Amino acid sequence: EVQLVESGGGLVQPGRSLKLSCAASGFTFSNYYMAWVRQAPKKGLEWVATISTSGSRTYYPDSVKGRFTISRDNAKSSLYLQMNSLKSEDTATYYCARLGGFMDAWGQGASVTVSS
Amino acid sequence: DTVLTQSPALAVSLGQRVTISCRASKSVSTYMHWYQQKSGQQPKLLIYSASNLESGVPSRFSGSGSGTDFTLTIDPVEADDIANYYCQQSNELPYTFGAGTKLELK
Numbered sequence: 001e002v003q004l005v006e007s008g009g010g011l012v013q014p015g016r017s018l019k020l021s022c023a024a025s026g027f028t029f030s031n032y033y034m035a036w037v038r039q040a041p042k043k044g045l046e047w048v049a050t051i052s053t054s055g056s057r058t059y060y061p062d063s064v065k066g067r068f069t070i071s072r073d074n075a076k077s078s079l080y081l082q083m084n085s086l087k088s089e090d091t092a093t094y095y096c097a098r099l100g101g102f103m104d105a106w107g108q109g110a111s112v113t114v115s116s
Numbered sequence: 117d118t119v120l121t122q123s124p125a126l127a128v129s130l131g132q133r134v135t136i137s138c139r140a141s142k143s144v145s146t147y148m149h150w151y152q153q154k155s156g157q158q159p160k161l162l163i164y165s166a167s168n169l170e171s172g173v174p175s176r177f178s179g180s181g182s183g184t185d186f187t188l189t190i191d192p193v194e195a196d197d198i199a200n201y202y203c204q205q206s207n208e209l210p211y212t213f214g215a216g217t218k219l220e221l222k
Contacts, residue, residue: 035211037159045151045159045202047211061210095158101206102149104170106158 002026002105004096009110012086020110022079022096029077030054033099036070036081038092039109046092049081050099064090086114118142118205120214127222133191136217138203140184147207150179150188153216154199162201163188193219 008020020036036048049070050059058070069082079096091114097103119141128134138148146166151159161170163179166186176197178189190197198221203214 044215045153045204045213047204047213050209050211059209101147102161102164102204103151103159104161104164106160108158 004105004107006096006107006110009112011113011115013116014087014114016086017084018086018112020081020094022107024077030074034072034079035097035099035103037095037097040092088114090114117210118144118208118212120203120205120212122203122214122217125218125220127220128193129222130195131192134193136188136201138186138214140205143183144205144207146182147205148186149204151202152199
């Protein structure tokens with residue numbers, strides 16, 4: 001069974017940093033692109049980052065480019081999202097997802113609240 | 117960026133046929149996908165590449181369209197289908213989602 005389990009969420013002050021992790025199991029992690037998608041409270045879904053199978057290519061929307069960094073450790077079947085210079089508008093539930101153009105597996109989400 | 121436009125909400129009766137639309141601001145070919153999200157849960161893939169039913173998804177769900185106009189159909193609607201539905205395009209970066217359609221009971 002494919003499983004994605006996020007961790008590392010919490011309350012953080014504006015301007016500070018936070019790193020999310022996603023542990024993958026049930027599939028060959030190194031064969032898949034992976035992504036982070038977020039959802040602000042009572043809002044829709046927003047794609048945040050994508051990483052290639054080897055980690056050599058990464059992609060971001062303008063809203064997080066330069067502040068967020070996606071990475072992966074294929075030996076550990078783990079995905080990461082380093083979030084720097086956090087803003088109140090980054091408050092959201094962050095999901096990791098397996099990516100094949102479409103997102104066919106999702107974690108349960110990690111809640112991030114940016115507030116002083 | 118490719119903007120995806122969905123109707124905010126639809127009111128349906130159980131057993132009815134319902135269509136949820138998604139219009140793209142530019143052609144996305146068939147790189148359109150549909151997700152269901154129930155309250156408090158993560159999204160779930162229903163349809164990929166416009167018309168392909170994801171494994172394990174009931175056959176009452178179907179998708180159609182190409183270019184800029186796409187439709188998700190549920191026939192017949194069951195109580196378990198009350199949820200938010202999102203379209204998403206992967207034709208170009210940044211990947212974008214529609215704002216979602218909330219399916220409600222009449």
